[in-house]
Amino acid sequence: MNAALERNIMLLLLCLTAGIVDVIGYLSIGHVFTANMTGNIVLLGLSIGNSLHATAVYSLIALFGFIIGVIISAAIVGKQEKSFWPSGVTIALAVEAAVLLLFACLTFYESSPHFLILLLSMAMGLQTTAARKLGIAGISTTVLTGTLANFFEDVTKRFLSKNDQKVIHKDAWLRALTIVLYCLGAVIAALAEPAHPFAVIWIPITIIIGIIAIAGTKFHGRSED
Secondary structure, eight states, X not given: OOHHHHHHHHXXXXXXXXXXXXXXXXXXXXXXXXXXXXXXXXXXXXHHHTTOHHHHHHHHXXXXXXXXXXXXXXXXXXXXXXXXXXXXXXXXXXXXXXXXXXXXXXXXXXXXXXXXXXHHHHXXXXXXXXXXXXXSTTOOSSOOHHHHHHHHHHHHHHHHOXXXXXXXXXXXXXXXXXXXXXXXXXXXXXXXXXXXXXXXXXXXXXHHHHHHHHIIIXXXXXXXX
């Protein structure tokens, strides 16, 4: 397995973690999205329109936490030059892992749902910006609407092309897989969460720690292919 393929797999696994985290927030903490901010903003509008003040507060906290995560991650990776795997991406993911570990520990106690939502959304904001820094097919691991549109735009262009070789580009396949992995993460969490609330959070934590270990030992210092 070459390094580029390993990096793509790691990106896909981050999409899996986002799907899991989103379902945890929706099923177990106030029916709010903590990774998908488009959906969260829709829920915020619905809550305000239907005078559901508690739900609106949850959505606002998720939005605020996500923004904080993006700001922190941007401060870490923003000034780094583009490379195969910038060291700042690993640092941002390490901060995300720490935030998720804090979340996992707090679930053993009667913790404030507001703070739990803040932690999950902050982790997803960190991950979104860190993944975008990699610059792989424009994927951010949490924003799927644009990814879906890009995939079908690419497929349409290929099939309408006058070129006889109507081969779908690998970036298009990668975008399609991000959607599949995100959905798979949601399925895993949906199956596990009702019976064992919050236990499934250890899957994203394990995945991210594994990614940090691989990136730190294999990718740092590697030039862009």
